[in-house]
Amino acid sequence: MADRFEKWEYPEIIDGKPTRYNWVVQASDRLTLGFKTDIGAFTYINATHEVEIQEHVQVGSHCSIYSVSTIDGKAGKVTLMKNCAIGSHTTIMPGVTVGENSIIGAHSFLNRDIPANVIAFGVPARVVRKIGE
Numbered sequence: 131m132a133d134r135f136e137k138w139e140y141p142e143i144i145d146g147k148p149t150r151y152n153w154v155v156q157a158s159d160r161l162t163l164g165f166k167t168d169i170g171a172f173t174y175i176n177a178t179h180e181v182e183i184q185e186h187v188q189v190g191s192h193c194s195i196y197s198v199s200t201i202d203g204k205a206g207k208v209t210l211m212k213n214c215a216i217g218s219h220t221t222i223m224p225g226v227t228v229g230e231n232s233i234i235g236a237h238s239f240l241n242r243d244i245p246a247n248v249i250a251f252g253v254p255a256r257v258v259r260k261i262g263e
Contacts, residue, residue: 135166160197169193170218179224180207187211190218190236197224211246231261 141149145158152171155161160177164184170191175181179197183189187210198205206225210216214228217236227243228234234244235251244250248257 135168138166157197164212179205182207182209184210184212186213188215190216190220192219194221196222199224217251233261 140163141151143149143155143158143161143163146154146156148154151169153169153173153175155175155177157177160180161175162182164187166185167183167187167189169189170193172191173189173193173195175195177197181195181197189210193216195208197208204224208222208224209227211228211230213231214233216222216228216234217238219236220234220238220240222228222240226240228240229244229246229248231247232244233249234240234255235249237253238251238255239253240255242254244255244257247261249259249261250257
């Protein structure tokens with residue numbers, strides 16, 4: 131991973147417009163983006179109630195991260211802790227925290243917190259094992 135991020139720079143983020151990597155943020159002033167993150171193309175981030183993506187986080191393509199839901203009115207900060215990885219096509223709902231070093235499988239739906247150092251996936255996502263087991 132070190133070589134991949136050797137020349138990493140913070141992307142220019144303009145509210146509602148695709149970055150040069152083709153992901154979009156709404157309420158970009160409420161997004162905290164950590165050092166050496168990797169966010170895949172066509173990912174959508176709604177940071178109205180704050181989204182924090184810590185350092186060395188990987189988010190796959192076509193993910194949706196919501197700090198507010200217009201369907202049920204839920205709202206809350208979303209936090210992706212350092213070194214976690216989110217599989218492509220995953221949806222993260224308001225108020226969810228993904229713990230440090232955790233891995234979320236592709237096409238998952240997160241509507242509750244995921245602890246550190248686990249592998250989780252599914253609809254809704256459930257922990258399937260601790261990393262290292």
